[in-house]
Amino acid sequence: MPETTRLQLAEAEDLLERVFGAAGLPPDAARSVARALVAAEAEGQVGHGFSRIADYVAQARSGKVNPAAQISIHERGPASLLIDADLGFAYPALEKALDVGLPRARDMGVCVMAIANSHHCGALSVQVEKIAAAGMIGLMVANTPKAIAPWGGRDPLFGTNPIAFATPRENGPPLVIDLSLSVVARGKVMNAKKSGGEIPLGWAFDKDGQPTTDPEAALDGSMQPIGEAKGTALALMVEVLAAAFTGSAFSRDAGSFFNAEGPAPRVGQTLIAIDPSADDGYLARVADLLNAIEGTPGARLPGARRLAAIQIARDEGICVPTLYVEQARELAGS
């Protein structure tokens, strides 16, 4: 048996749509979750792809995620929307937010979309790219279960709280930026623990707030933020925008994205779409800037690897650990 199985993108989406249909989601929601997981897998964000299926299904079955979520949209202002995900998966709420919010942004010049009572939103790149594909500048922040302590403190209070950004680009795919505020992803520490190795100093702290090379101590402690106190200041900004502004749970109170027990994550996401099209010089200026970066020896544009991965996925399909594919087929009942 090969370690990985190759799936074409449409085939992968069909499979996952059946998985989430079998888990009790209505067809639209099942399709939305399936598309988002496949899109993350296609761009190489495997931590937000097939690896999540088992936990997602278990959560839909245990009720930690509401499979029958009724998404509601509330107007806070002509250019400000609150989307209540009703403790369901994030992706259907994100889709509704963009469906309603992007035309607003075009009419108003900008629209802010606050998603409340939500769940793991996966690769933010997938969402902001949709804003850029519609010709607009996209910004997105999300809070996530606690992982980072306020600088100087020991106990985690913030998530790794990612920030994402995208802009359309003339004659090319959008520029997409997507980064979490920890120096490395927590998954890298988990991998080090599994393989029995150490982690470098500068990745994480133990539960006493001391730098550690022991992955187990790190998982009991907190992740190091980028830029020390600057990173926790940014994490606080994200926490206010994604949790306080949306009315969702703070990272310290959010239930885990993994396993099927405990309280719902109930995290939030905030997106801002800005229409630059009133100025017809915008796209040429962006092209000028991005060309300058691409012309810098040794440098590359953020997202360059991602674009290469997407191209391969479109041309040749995705190679997914066979374990996950078999798991998905079983969960789909096929």
Add this chain to the structure above:
Amino acid sequence: MPETTRLQLAEAEDLLERVFGAAGLPPDAARSVARALVAAEAEGQVGHGFSRIADYVAQARSGKVNPAAQISIHERGPASLLIDADLGFAYPALEKALDVGLPRARDMGVCVMAIANSHHCGALSVQVEKIAAAGMIGLMVANTPKAIAPWGGRDPLFGTNPIAFATPRENGPPLVIDLSLSVVARGKVMNAKKSGGEIPLGWAFDKDGQPTTDPEAALDGSMQPIGEAKGTALALMVEVLAAAFTGSAFSRDAGSFFNAEGPAPRVGQTLIAIDPSADDGYLARVADLLNAIEGTPGARLPGARRLAAIQIARDEGICVPTLYVEQARELAGS
């Protein structure tokens, strides 16, 4: 002669208003510049206060800054404004932006204000705090003359491109976050050069892109971004929002904020004001989060030192290097 001179805030503002009036600015603009420099000095951001006076005046006299700037406001959409600073000082344009933009944000839920053809905007904290003082969430980005190279490259292409954020807080002053994307401010490297010392590894690179402890080599090279490639990705985001979106000069083309020669800086700033008042639980949630941080042993809220400095400045005045006060009095013709 004492090294510093104590000035009350109103006295300092009056003095600087006369300085910029004598430099050819109309009264409103002179007052606006004076207030911003004094506010920065009062919060301890001395690099954005009295130390700038001589260069500002020299630039107004040489025409590098347009002392007679005619600020114009263009509506890009009901919630999107372009403010052309007409190559004058940034502060009068920032004031106009907030005067027109904040009522829009209240009506629309959000408003984006793009400031074009601008100049050094000083302490961003001063601007976003005004948004929070009006009951709204404030975001601001600015591009600045080149200092940071794309990660992996040698030549600086981005400024230190600061990001600022503020939110109102119940029963207390707004939370204000203001940070640049370099590990340390360039001024710290300049100080090390003056005092003949070395700088720690991790602050800067030489012109070949190698880490350096030599401040002179660092000033010829580039500043280290926070979070390595993550910091340059954020710097690129700021560059797109502050320069491309506003139609201003990119950091690599921006004239220096110091001295009176060369091209105008012509940088840009973008502000976003978001009204959270449609949800009457917002302020209580923010209080809950900020109280949790303040209750964390060893941690403190971003901006805590700033607030302490402002309180002292209000109660006792500011202590400014006497050299600058004498310079100001001479420039004011008094």
